Amino acid sequence: MAERGEGMKWIVNNRMNAIYLIIAAFLLLLPFVYESRNMLILLTQIFVFAILAMSYDLLLGFTGIVSFGHAMFFGIGAYSIGIFMKRFEPTMLHFIYAVLATILITAIVSFIVGLLTLRLKSHFYAMLTMALAGLFLVLAEKWRTLTFGNDGFTFRVPEIFIDRTNFYIICLVTMIAVFMILKRFTNSPLGRVLQAIRENEQRTESLGYQVLHYKIAASVVSGVLAGIAGIFYAMSLRYVNTSVFTMDITLDALLMTIIGGVGTLVGAIIGAGLIEFAHDGLTELAKEHWIFERWIIFFGIIYILVVIFFPLGIVGTLRKFTWKRRKLESAKKKENLAG
Amino acid sequence: MSELLKINNIETYIGQYHILQGVTLEVKKGEVTVLLGRNGAGKTTTLRTIMGLNPASKGSIVFKGEEIQSLPTYTIAQKGIGYVPEDQGIFAGLTVEENMKVAIQKENEETHKRLDYILNLFPDLKKFWKKPGGLLSGGQKQMLSIARAYVNDNQLLLIDEPSKGLAPIVVEKVMESILQMKDQTTIVLVEQNFMMASTIGDCFYIIDDGRTVSTGPMKQLKEDEEMKRKYLGIA
Amino acid sequence: MELLFNLTLNGLATGMLIFLLAAGLTLIFGLMDVLNFAHGGLFAWGAYSGIWIYTTTGSFLFGIIGAILTGFLLGIITEKWIIKPVYGNHVQQILITLGLMLVLSEMLKVIWGPNQLTANPPEYLRGSWEIGDMIIIKYRVFIIVVGLLVFAGVQFLLKNTKIGLVVRAGVMNKEMVQALGINIKKVFMFVFMIGSGMAALGGVLFGPYSGVIHAGMGMEFAILAFIVVVIGGMGNFTGSVMAAILVGLSGSFMAYFVPELSLAVNMLLMAVVLIVKPQGLFGGKG
Ligand SMILES: Nc1ncnc2c1ncn2[C@@H]1O[C@H](COP(=O)(O)OP(=O)(O)OP(=O)(O)O)[C@@H](O)[C@H]1O
Numbered sequence: 001m002a003e004r005g006e007g008m009k010w011i012v013n014n015r016m017n018a019i020y021l022i023i024a025a026f027l028l029l030l031p032f033v034y035e036s037r038n039m040l041i042l043l044t045q046i047f048v049f050a051i052l053a054m055s056y057d058l059l060l061g062f063t064g065i066v067s068f069g070h071a072m073f074f075g076i077g078a079y080s081i082g083i084f085m086k087r088f089e090p091t092m093l094h095f096i097y098a099v100l101a102t103i104l105i106t107a108i109v110s111f112i113v114g115l116l117t118l119r120l121k122s123h124f125y126a127m128l129t130m131a132l133a134g135l136f137l138v139l140a141e142k143w144r145t146l147t148f149g150n151d152g153f154t155f156r157v158p159e160i161f162i163d164r165t166n167f168y169i170i171c172l173v174t175m176i177a178v179f180m181i182l183k184r185f186t187n188s189p190l191g192r193v194l195q196a197i198r199e200n201e202q203r204t205e206s207l208g209y210q211v212l213h214y215k216i217a218a219s220v221v222s223g224v225l226a227g228i229a230g231i232f233y234a235m236s237l238r239y240v241n242t243s244v245f246t247m248d249i250t251l252d253a254l255l256m257t258i259i260g261g262v263g264t265l266v267g268a269i270i271g272a273g274l275i276e277f278a279h280d281g282l283t284e285l286a287k288e289h290w291i292f293e294r295w296i297i298f299f300g301i302i303y304i305l306v307v308i309f310f311p312l313g314i315v316g317t318l319r320k321f322t323w324k325r326r327k328l329e330s331a332k333k334k335e336n337l338a339g
Numbered sequence: 340m341s342e343l344l345k346i347n348n349i350e351t352y353i354g355q356y357h358i359l360q361g362v363t364l365e366v367k368k369g370e371v372t373v374l375l376g377r378n379g380a381g382k383t384t385t386l387r388t389i390m391g392l393n394p395a396s397k398g399s400i401v402f403k404g405e406e407i408q409s410l411p412t413y414t415i416a417q418k419g420i421g422y423v424p425e426d427q428g429i430f431a432g433l434t435v436e437e438n439m440k441v442a443i444q445k446e447n448e449e450t451h452k453r454l455d456y457i458l459n460l461f462p463d464l465k466k467f468w469k470k471p472g473g474l475l476s477g478g479q480k481q482m483l484s485i486a487r488a489y490v491n492d493n494q495l496l497l498i499d500e501p502s503k504g505l506a507p508i509v510v511e512k513v514m515e516s517i518l519q520m521k522d523q524t525t526i527v528l529v530e531q532n533f534m535m536a537s538t539i540g541d542c543f544y545i546i547d548d549g550r551t552v553s554t555g556p557m558k559q560l561k562e563d564e565e566m567k568r569k570y571l572g573i574a
Numbered sequence: 575m576e577l578l579f580n581l582t583l584n585g586l587a588t589g590m591l592i593f594l595l596a597a598g599l600t601l602i603f604g605l606m607d608v609l610n611f612a613h614g615g616l617f618a619w620g621a622y623s624g625i626w627i628y629t630t631t632g633s634f635l636f637g638i639i640g641a642i643l644t645g646f647l648l649g650i651i652t653e654k655w656i657i658k659p660v661y662g663n664h665v666q667q668i669l670i671t672l673g674l675m676l677v678l679s680e681m682l683k684v685i686w687g688p689n690q691l692t693a694n695p696p697e698y699l700r701g702s703w704e705i706g707d708m709i710i711i712k713y714r715v716f717i718i719v720v721g722l723l724v725f726a727g728v729q730f731l732l733k734n735t736k737i738g739l740v741v742r743a744g745v746m747n748k749e750m751v752q753a754l755g756i757n758i759k760k761v762f763m764f765v766f767m768i769g770s771g772m773a774a775l776g777g778v779l780f781g782p783y784s785g786v787i788h789a790g791m792g793m794e795f796a797i798l799a800f801i802v803v804v805i806g807g808m809g810n811f812t813g814s815v816m817a818a819i820l821v822g823l824s825g826s827f828m829a830y831f832v833p834e835l836s837l838a839v840n841m842l843l844m845a846v847v848l849i850v851k852p853q854g855l856f857g858g859k860g
């Protein structure tokens with residue numbers, strides 16, 4: 001009983017958390033009340049990309065690291081699951097092996113990349129990740145015995161993932177879990193150091209923190225989570241090909257994070273929703289007019305404008321406004337009290 | 340109007356730090372004005388603010404009757420202010436000759452005269468004309484930096500601690516050359532070496548904690564032991 | 575012997591193309607501290623605009639000139655509207671140039687369609703010379719010669735003109751350049767323009783070399799150019815030409831003997847440089 005009381009208090013104290021909870025509940029119930037296969041698939045896709053975008057936000061928004069090769073981790077996850085499911089029986093055990101393999105490989109790769117470049121200027125990380133992702137793309141194209149080259153391959157998934165609704169719920173729950181873990185992580189002492197690094201790296205260093213260690217930690221966590229997103233992505237399609245390693249994936253993550261709002265996590269989710277919906281809508285429109293086939297161009301332009309004029313993105317800009325309003329209000333209150 | 344430069348109560352921020360909190364200076368034409376003060380007092384920042392490298396957020400800087408505090412650095416330099424930074428700012432990969440070429444704003448008769456004059460003053464520069472700036476000795480770098488500031492038709496030179504890290508004999512040489520140039524330009528000199536400051540300087544300003552706290556003719560400071568102890572740490 | 579010769583020639587030609595891309599990248603980085611991720615887009619734009627002019631007018635020379643002018647123009651626009659607004663903020667700069675890359679590549683598809691275009695060398699550069707049992711493809715020699723000429727030209731500019739000196743001085747100490755009365759913003763614009771022009775020239779030369787051009791080529795070459803910039807030392811112009819030749823040659827030889835590893839070897843080289851000498855294999859800045 002006491003616990004529930006606590007819970008109520010928590011909800012009352014946190015308007016934002018209450019809103020999150022309501023949305024989560026709504027999304028959980030949605031497949032049971034609104035039966036649209038297309039909507040379900042689209043939302044599943046959004047959840048998967050939200051995980052990817054959040055992992056990206058941990059780097060860009062919370063640590064100030066720019067990665068242009070996030071697709072590499074995503075692709076590692078996608079191919080790990082694909083290969084395990086194809087080579088062996090599509091059982092839960094092999095699923096777990098695939099997850100473990102993904103975690104292991106992404107952790108090692110992100111650790112090495114971080115070690116090599118994070119002590120240098122931010123350009124180097126961006127450049128090396130971009131080049132490495134290119135390397136993985138070539139690897140996936142050339143190592144045909146394992147990857148079947150450009151065409152990729154289809155595979156079966158364990159029983160539990162076959163049902164679309166089931167899979168939807170699993171992706172949703174994973175996304176929420178990742179959100180909460182990252183929320184915790186970024187609010188932990190370690191996360192605060194990361195933010196201090198973003199604000200002023202030299203000062204953080206001079207306060208006695210081993211900046212490099214923290215940055216590498218962020219890089220590894222981010223890489224692993226992107227790999228997890230890749231696993232679910234491939235499972236949603238039950239198919240994997242080299243496109244998972246392309247720049248497009250990285251760009252998607254980047255657009256979602258930037259447009260949604262860097263350094264907010266929830267912005268990444270909103271960004272994922274926006275981009276995927278727009279993606280979907282514009283694909284429809286492409287049947288009407290060819291210019292919409294080039295939808296990326298609109299995003300590119302919006303993205304450039306956002307970077308110049310709204311570097312905080314949707315969530316960040318909103319927060320700034322409410323924050324300002326609150327400050328104004330409290331200032332007024334004080335005035336009233338004084339007067 | 341004998342003031343070439345008038346700084347009126349400037350304040351400067353570097354990032355979020357409030358470094359200059361009220362610096363006021365008057366520099367008379369033809370004089371050497373010395374800025375004194377302990378380490379970290381804000382002397383370098385004052386010069387950088389004049390140059391527009393750390394722009395002032397408040398106050399005014401008037402040079403030759405014109406407000407310059409919001410102009411970009413290059414325009415300020417073009418108006419006739421030469422700058423010799425604390426670290427000399429030598430282009431290490433460029434030869435002495437190339438360093439001078441970058442500095443020269445107008446190729447004309449007068450500039451060549453000035454160049455000849457300064458090279459006679461610093462024969463070392465002529466000697467190492469084709470040597471990369473980075474390979475010069477500390478004193479030679481100082482000379483090159485002063486020469487670069489002098490070669491243009493500048494009415495004011497800002498020189499930041501020319502004696503820093505130099506052997507006494509070299510200090511003397513640099514000092515002599517500044518004394519020679521004194522006839523032709525006005526100089527604002529930041530100098531910790533009191534011997535040098537008091538020999539060259541006509542008047543002084545003491546900066547402490549980002550504020551000008553005292554000023555007067557050099558003679559006065561030489562005799563004021565109390566002041567010297569308090570702000571300069573010399574007994 | 576003949577094989578070695580051909581691989582060398584091929585590697586040199588590729589190296590020169592990468593050099594044309596990397597040179598601008600490294601100069602812009604050295605002077606402005608901006609890593610232009612859209613640089614590959616300029617390469618692709620040079621290729622498309624140049625090849626288009628070439629096929630419409632029938633004159634390869636016009637194509638080349640057109641490509642360079644396109645590069646200049648795009649360079650000016652980029653510097654003014656994309657880079658300048660976020661000057662001084664690294665993360666924003668990196669992000670925005672990538673956005674520009676996206677727009678540039680997609681624009682190509684909007685204007686010239688999503689399919690690849692074909693290109694052939696002009697009559698006078700087609701075919702090959704035979705010396706003994708050696709076959710020398712003319713167009714490759716042409717690329718090498720043009721690359722070397724551009725290198726010499728830029729080198730001359732940097733060493734012997736005032737603006738060149740200012741550029742080199744700016745790479746070493748931007749503040750001092752301004753304190754000496756030079757408007758460095760104008761110099762930035764100039765360097766951006768020249769760098770973009772070189773990239774565009776590389777693109778149009780690449781067209782007849784590979785036979786086809788496509789919108790994704792910008793990105794592919796940009797990756798090689800990044801590797802070159804790191805190996806040669808960021809901001810080091812002479813370093814970039816040597817590194818470009820190195821990468822071109824290693825690419826050409828590896829592609830013949832162990833094709834799977836050709837990109838990997840260059841990546842490995844870059845990784846090693848990053849570990850042992852992040853300022854580049856060829857000395858410091860300069
Ligand atoms: N880039 C910067 N960021 C933060 N603080 C700075 C910066 N540059 C200078 N400061 C601070 O501003 C103050 C004044 O510095 P300044 O270099 O002007 O002193 P100074 O009088 O020239 O000292 P010195 O005799 O040691 O050269 C110092 O406390 C210094 O720590």
Ligand SMILES: [Mg+2]
Nearest residue numbers: 382383384425
């Ligand atoms: Mg100082």
